[in-house]
Amino acid sequence: ASSDNWKSRSIYQVLTDRFAMADGSSPSCDTSQRKYCGGTFSGIVNKLDYIQNMGFDAIWISPVVQNVEGDTGVGEAYHGYWTSNINNINSHFGSSDDLKRLSSALHDRGMYLMVDVVVNHLAAIPTNTSDVYPEPFDYSTLQPFGGQSSFHPQCFISEYNNQTDVEQCWLGTPGNPLIDLDTENSTNVDIMNNWVKNLVSEYSIDGLRIDTLKHVRKDFWPDFASSAGVYTVGEVLIDNTTYAAPYTQLISGILDYPTYFAVFNAFTSTSGNVSHIAEIAQQAQKQYKDPFASGSFIENHDQPRVQSETSDQALVKNAITWVFVNDGIPILYQGQEQGYQGGSDPANREALWLSGYNTDNKPLLTHVTKLNAARKAAISSNPNFLSTQATFHVQQSSTHGIAISKPPLLTLLTNGGEGDSSTVWTVPGNDNEGGGGFEGGQTLVDVFTCEEVNVKSDGSVEVTARNGEPMVLMVKEIGEGVCKGS
Numbered sequence: 227a228s229s230d231n232w233k234s235r236s237i238y239q240v241l242t243d244r245f246a247m248a249d250g251s252s253p254s255c256d257t258s259q260r261k262y263c264g265g266t267f268s269g270i271v272n273k274l275d276y277i278q279n280m281g282f283d284a285i286w287i288s289p290v291v292q293n294v295e296g297d298t299g300v301g302e303a304y305h306g307y308w309t310s311n312i313n314n315i316n317s318h319f320g321s322s323d324d325l326k327r328l329s330s331a332l333h334d335r336g337m338y339l340m341v342d343v344v345v346n347h348l349a350a351i352p353t354n355t356s357d358v359y360p361e362p363f364d365y366s367t368l369q370p371f372g373g374q375s376s377f378h379p380q381c382f383i384s385e386y387n388n389q390t391d392v393e394q395c396w397l398g399t400p401g402n403p404l405i406d407l408d409t410e411n412s413t414n415v416d417i418m419n420n421w422v423k424n425l426v427s428e429y430s431i432d433g434l435r436i437d438t439l440k441h442v443r444k445d446f447w448p449d450f451a452s453s454a455g456v457y458t459v460g461e462v463l464i465d466n467t468t469y470a471a472p473y474t475q476l477i478s479g480i481l482d483y484p485t486y487f488a489v490f491n492a493f494t495s496t497s498g499n500v501s502h503i504a505e506i507a508q509q510a511q512k513q514y515k516d517p518f519a520s521g522s523f524i525e526n527h528d529q530p531r532v533q534s535e536t537s538d539q540a541l542v543k544n545a546i547t548w549v550f551v552n553d554g555i556p557i558l559y560q561g562q563e564q565g566y567q568g569g570s571d572p573a574n575r576e577a578l579w580l581s582g583y584n585t586d587n588k589p590l591l592t593h594v595t596k597l598n599a600a601r602k603a604a605i606s607s608n609p610n611f612l613s614t615q616a617t618f619h620v621q622q623s624s625t626h627g628i629a630i631s632k633p634p635l636l637t638l639l640t641n642g643g644e645g646d647s648s649t650v651w652t653v654p655g656n657d658n659e660g661g662g663g664f665e666g667g668q669t670l671v672d673v674f675t676c677e678e679v680n681v682k683s684d685g686s687v688e689v690t691a692r693n694g695e696p697m698v699l700m701v702k703e704i705g706e707g708v709c710k711g712s
């Protein structure tokens with residue numbers, strides 16, 4: 227599927243090992259052990275209703291290829307990022323046929339499959355675990371590559387502001403090396419381009435999440451992306467748009483990390499800076515080639531969960547709301563809807579089966595479901611929704627409030643927290659640049675609560691916060707169906 231096909235989608239991020247057991251069982255899974263817990267492709271197939279009922283129409287799964295076996299000293303390759311052979315499927319997750327069944331089960335429901343792929347490195351377990359440095363390992367286990375000469379010489383990245391280091395030195399540590407592929411070597415380039423083309427076609431993959439994008443030279447990527455022939459979204463782990471933006475020229479889009487950092491910092495404390503969100507998001511709008519093809523997220527498997535930083539449910543709901551109402555494609559990381567609270571890797575990789583996939587009395591799950599519905603309603607009522615840039619109104623009367631207008635949605639966020647019933651949002655009328663796009667006399671409803679708001683005669687809107695909750699307003703005719711869940 228193309229970038230345009232993906233823009234109207236909403237993605238649920240699955241960690242294959244941690245999402246669902248094939249037999250529906252619920253074994254214990256201690257994240258601190260960093261071991262396989264047993265989730266599989268067939269497990270996912272059996273739980274697609276859970277994902278689809280929240281309104282998601284795509285999933286992103288872990289890398290699917292064969293990884294190193296056994297304990298590396300920092301655990302097993304349960305996350306899938308330690309490739310040993312790109313031509314085999316990771317048998318812990320199931321067979322090649324199981325993956326095909328997952329792909330067709332998704333397609334039967336009109337859902338898309340996004341697979342995570344790693345080009346930058348492979349991995350091997352050092353053959354001797356003493357502290358000899360460099361530690362030896364067997365390059366012939368890295369398949370289908372041609373031994374040591376197919377990889378960059380060992381050196382660990384130490385200077386993140388030296389781009390040659392970032393591209394040609396290694397991630398990881400001497401005990402857990404991520405052996406850096408020589409992506410300047412034309413044989414390796416051909417291998418990777420052919421591999422991705424075959425992978426996409428064999429498993430009917432609709433899109434790719436590309437790992438460690440910034441660790442491979444920029445001019446490697448356009449050919450790789452066109453060999454894949456589908457939407458490609460790359461991981462550039464950085465907090466500023468100046469570094470990130472050039473990568474948006476190479477493939478369909480990037481995971482919008484710069485905006486993530488601004489939003490995370492703004493909504494994990496009542497003293498966070500909401501105006502910084504507007505600054506960074508506007509830079510992204512100016513600098514990214516196609517901001518609508520970015521991936522928008524507030525959690526993933528590499529970062530501490532929002533609820534590891536704050537237990538204030540109003541803040542948490544505001545943070546989640548952001549993901550669905552800005553320009554990028556929304557991505558929700560498994561477990562956020564269940565209120566998971568894990569901190570940094572590996573604590574943030576809790577097995578979802580431990581929640582029982584419960585949908586009753588799960589306020590965040592309800593919240594996410596309404597956000598997906600609001601976004602779908604916005605897309606169908608405004609043909610330009612997916613190409614209209616959001617406008618931001620940092621509120622002058624309070625340091626907590628920010629409004630985001632992306633007609634037909636008007637989103638009101640505050641980081642005042644649970645006790646906040648004083649933040650006032652004022653959004654200008656239709657005539658003022660970037661106004662809510664409403665007309666005097668219209669009645670709006672909040673898609674979460676069905677509460678009504680009247681548009682003033684000049685088209686402006688003024689609303690006072692209720693206990694720090696976010697609001698997403700739409701005209702009543704459209705919004706009522708969303709808030710009532712019909």
Ligand code: ABC
Nearest residue numbers: 300305307344386398402437438461463464465528571572
């Ligand atoms: C293992 C252990 C962890 C341990 C870690 C050191 O080693 O499990 O407990 O903490 C996979 C596994 C991980 C595993 C690693 C290493 O492999 O999932 O569990 O960690 O063996 C991608 C994936 C990620 C994956 C890999 C490797 C890459 O999403 O899941 O990890 O295939 C760098 C890369 C980034 C990579 C990330 C893990 O490392 O760029 O692609 N993610 C700075 C740098 C970043 C760097 C980051 C973390 O530090 O700029 O490039 O990411 O090392 C902001 C700054 C940022 C800064 C962040 C931390 O703060 O703006 O620049 O990032 O404010």
Ligand code: CA
Nearest residue numbers: 393394406441
């Ligand atoms: Ca590299």
